[in-house]
Amino acid sequence: MTKTIDRRDFLKLAGIGGAIFASGLTGCASMAGRNDDFYFVQLSDTHWGFQGPPNPDAGVTLKKAVAAVNALERQPEFIMFTGDLTHTTDDPVERRKRLGEFKQIVSELKVKTVRFMPGEHDASLDQGAAYKEFFGATNYSFDHNGVHFIVIDNVSDPGASIGEAGLASLAADLKQQDKDAPIVVFTHRPLFDLYPQWDWATRDGAKAVEMLMPYRNVTVFYGHIHQEHHHMTGHIAHHAAKSLIFPLPAAGSVPKRVPLAWNAAEPYKGLGFRGIDVNAKSGQAAINEFAVVKKA
Numbered sequence: 001m002t003k004t005i006d007r008r009d010f011l012k013l014a015g016i017g018g019a020i021f022a023s024g025l026t027g028c029a030s031m032a033g034r035n036d037d038f039y040f041v042q043l044s045d046t047h048w049g050f051q052g053p054p055n056p057d058a059g060v061t062l063k064k065a066v067a068a069v070n071a072l073e074r075q076p077e078f079i080m081f082t083g084d085l086t087h088t089t090d091d092p093v094e095r096r097k098r099l100g101e102f103k104q105i106v107s108e109l110k111v112k113t114v115r116f117m118p119g120e121h122d123a124s125l126d127q128g129a130a131y132k133e134f135f136g137a138t139n140y141s142f143d144h145n146g147v148h149f150i151v152i153d154n155v156s157d158p159g160a161s162i163g164e165a166g167l168a169s170l171a172a173d174l175k176q177q178d179k180d181a182p183i184v185v186f187t188h189r190p191l192f193d194l195y196p197q198w199d200w201a202t203r204d205g206a207k208a209v210e211m212l213m214p215y216r217n218v219t220v221f222y223g224h225i226h227q228e229h230h231h232m233t234g235h236i237a238h239h240a241a242k243s244l245i246f247p248l249p250a251a252g253s254v255p256k257r258v259p260l261a262w263n264a265a266e267p268y269k270g271l272g273f274r275g276i277d278v279n280a281k282s283g284q285a286a287i288n289e290f291a292v293v294k295k296a
Helices: 007-014 058-070 092-106 129-135 163-175 205-212
Strands: 002-005 037-043 078-082 114-117 140-144 147-151 182-186 217-222 229-233 236-240 272-279 285-291
Touching: 037 058, 058 092, 058 272, 078 217, 092 129, 147 163, 163 205, 182 272
Parallel strands: 037 078, 078 114, 147 182, 182 217, 217 236
Antiparallel strands: 002 229, 037 272, 140 147, 229 236, 272 285
């Protein structure tokens, strides 16, 4: 079964007003204060190096996001950037310059465990060569407090595919996991066909989803579409993150995919990041959205 669920439906199912429970949408009590919980932050699509009318404040937006995360009352155990760290450039020297500047800015984060993955703006023009110089592997996994995390690179291939090597790596990783293991997947592009006309899909993403289907507690977090979006493939929940540079329109709502216009009255409207509480026993996730700049 494939189903798209909007934020209102998720909140209605969860029976709450400020958080979203993923991974099956079961157990709708607050997870705050439980000893087996942990908390991480997802940031996405910072596009360092972008310049243009959709964000005339682009030179400081990333720095404001770092300050916003540092100011959180509850600091996360780790931070995950889900791609498009920098804005695309044909110049390999400029690409490395932007990657270096991005890395320097985010080094100001209080949380010392910060993980990264590329977006197509970082990696598609050179198959991830420059990105790897600064941040290392593009496909990897790690464990945290009983939850298995898998990072899937679906951007280094300019054809918008994971590729045979990436799929083989995923298959080998999953073979080591119990079918009831809590698993969180990070990708940049959606693994399902959200709107292929706008490059909002992964050509072989269905193969990855098929591999994940036997595992009963899987949640996918991704970026790329510059807006909050929630979708189900069977029992697997997929959640898109907002961008930290400019929002994009809903899929197919306008003829062409172009950034939404900057609103001087609400300059950071549509931008943000999220905090995610994970229950280490069930893999359930509660999502809280944060704005880059609080309204006065």
